Amino acid sequence: MMEDARTYEELRVGFTAAVSHELRTPLARLLAILESAELPGADRDALLAEAREQVEEMSELIDDVLFLSELESGRQVVALGGISALPVLEETRDRLADSAERADVKIRVDAAPDVEIPLRRRMLQIVVENLAVNSIRYAGPGATLLLAARPGELEVSDDGRGVEEGDLSRLFERFYRSDRARASRGTGLGLAIVKHVVASAGGRVEASGGPGRGLRIVCSFPAP
Ligand SMILES: Nc1ncnc2c1ncn2[C@@H]1O[C@H](COP(=O)(O)OP(=O)(O)OP(=O)(O)O)[C@@H](O)[C@H]1O
Ligand SMILES: [Mg+2]
Structure with a gap:
């Protein structure tokens, strides 16, 4: 307590x-x-x-x-049912197109139109945007960012710089930032918020990858 x-x-x-x-x-x-x-x-x-x-x-x-x-405050934040993922992924891609171009990161969207994710629309936006902005910020030039949804799963991954394997489990801690990231703007709250949102919908978040192998974040949700 x-x-x-x-x-x-x-x-x-x-x-x-x-x-x-x-x-x-x-x-x-x-x-x-x-x-x-x-x-x-x-x-x-x-x-x-x-x-x-x-x-x-x-x-x-x-x-x-x-x-x-x-x-x-623990109020009900989880949507009953779900929301279609594709439009949110496409909006995120369009909204971030300029900053992605400046960072020389390509954005790819992959989701069938009928795939739903059990979050409120605003929450799904927050999750996708936080993850996508991270890839644009940290992946490095020439990387590709993938925004994907499958039944029960949301994936945001890039093939950029990645993080040390030992850091993968720490990424979701509040205020955690890799040494390299410290020079850039940011508070280290983004992934903590992502985890909080996904967990409040009964889901879980996992990070994988390694140095030079990019970062892959998968959010999985229980079947409705
Ligand atoms: N796609 C990625 N590639 C490499 N490192 C990443 C990536 N995403 C996150 N990181 C590392 O994880 C750290 C934590 O990310 P998080 O989104 O929680 O915070 P932040 O981006 O530093 O700040 P904020 O999101 O609050 O503006 C980052 O500082 C960076 O070191
Ligand atoms: Mg961030």
Whole structure:
């Protein structure tokens, strides 16, 4: 019980810090956009569209915070039935297309249209996006990222840099980051959140791979 309370507190503090940090970016951009709009001859329509995007980004983040507190308060978060995986995988691919291109990572989607995953839509998005962003961030140039769903299973894998075998089991710990990752942005909460979400749906998460052999994350769910 004490232990639970402590890890909960750690998660909460870490998450609050991460969220505040992440909110600052769209807020700063919004301020810059407003300042530009005040200049004579400003392209107000374009600036308005940009401003809207920043506000949407902030709303999503706030949804995540609400979602996490919902998870932690143990309320019902698991969907009854399931949601079709393919559209979520495709949306994630499209949303991350630009950053994947900048990182020189290719994204491949593989799922039959009738495959369902027993998570709420927002939760499936959170899981897939966290895993996909990791591959784009850490796999390295030339890698391919696979977003796949089969009955009862969701797989996000890449054929990039990977992690040491000894680190595979630690990846899901809160705030765990490999030495190499420390130079980049991130808090080490992504995979902990993924595990939390999948576990709350009665599923489990497994990581496999090795240095130079990429990282493969499989989330498996019990049959309905
Ligand atoms: N696809 C991957 N390839 C290689 N290493 C990875 C990959 N995914 C995760 N890792 C390693 O696992 C660590 C933990 O990942 P996690 O998503 O939990 O945190 P983060 O990405 O560092 O931060 P956050 O997700 O909170 O922004 C990363 O810092 C990185 O060292
Ligand atoms: Mg991450």
